[in-house]
C-alpha cells in the first residue's frame with residue numbers, strides 16, 4: 621500500500637499586530653484551498669500562525685500579552701479553518717500561543733497541533749527550546765521574549781500515528797538542535813512538521829545575519845538526513861511590524877535534499893509527494909540505528925552537565 625503523503629507547506633506572509641484573527645484565518649483557508657486543489661492531504665502552517673510574532677515586544681501589561689493567546693482550540697476564530705479542512709478531508713497543523721489553567725496555576729506555551737482529516741486533534745506539541753531572554757533589553761532593536769511569555773513544554777518530543785505513518789512536531793528554534801530530530805526519530809517519526817518565525821537580524825551576533833537562510837536549511841537538511849525522515853519547514857516570512865523574517869520554507873527528503881522550496885516572502889503554497897517508505901533509504905543504510913548507533917557511549921547527551 622502506498623505511503624505517499626502529498627504534503628503542502630503553507631508559508632505565510634506577515635501578520636500585522638492589528639490584523640484580526642478572522643482575516644488571518646481567511647488567508648489560511650485560502651492557502652488550504654490552494655493546497656487541496658493540488659491534491660495535498662496535509663497542510664503545514666507556521667509557528668504562532670494566528671497573530672503577529674509578539675515576543676518581539678516588551679509588553680508590561682499582562683492583558684496586552686494575553687490578547688495574543690488562545691484559551692481553547694478550536695475556538696470561534698479558528699472554527700472556519702477546522703470546518704473547511706474537515707469538509708476537504710485535509711489534515712493540517714499550525715502553531716499558536718496557548719494559555720491554560722493547570723494544577724492551580726496559569727501556564728502559557730508556544731504550541732503546535734496536528735489535526736487529522738476528520739477534524740480531530742491528534743498531536744499537541746509544546747515548544748521545548750525557548751530562545752531569547754526573559755527581561756526587557758532596551759539596547760535591542762526588537763526583543764525576543766519567548767523566555768518571558770512562555771514556559772518550556774514539559775513533554776519533550778514524541779510522534780503519533782497519523783496519515784498512515786508516524787508524524788512528529790517541533791517549533792522554530794527546536795529545529796537548530798540535533799537532539800530534537802533524534803528524539804523524534806527514536807520515537808518512530810517518519811515526518812516532522814516545523815513552523816518558524818526567524819528574524820534576519822540576530823542582535824547578539826549580527827555578523828551571522830547573512831547566514832540566516834543558510835543556517836535554516838542546514839538545520840532542516842541535516843536533521844532530515846541524519847535521521848532518515850521527511851522534514852517540513854514552514855516560515856512566517858516578510859517584514860512584520862518592521863521586523864524582517866526569513867522565508868525559505870522547504871520540504872526536505874530523508875536524503876537531506878530539498879524537494880520543494882518557497883520562492884517568495886509572502887503567502888505561498890509549495891507541495892511535494894512525501895513517500896514515507898523513502899525513510900528506509902537512510903534508515904536501512906548509513907543511519908541504521910539498530911546496527912550502528914552507540915547509545916552506550918553517548919552518556920553525556922542526556923546529562924545536564926557541560927565540561928568546561
Ligand code: CDT
Nearest residue numbers: 751752764792793817818819
Ligand atoms: N521563533 C524562534 O524560535 N526564533 C528563533 C530566533 C533566533 S533566537 C533569538 C530561531 O531560532 O529561529
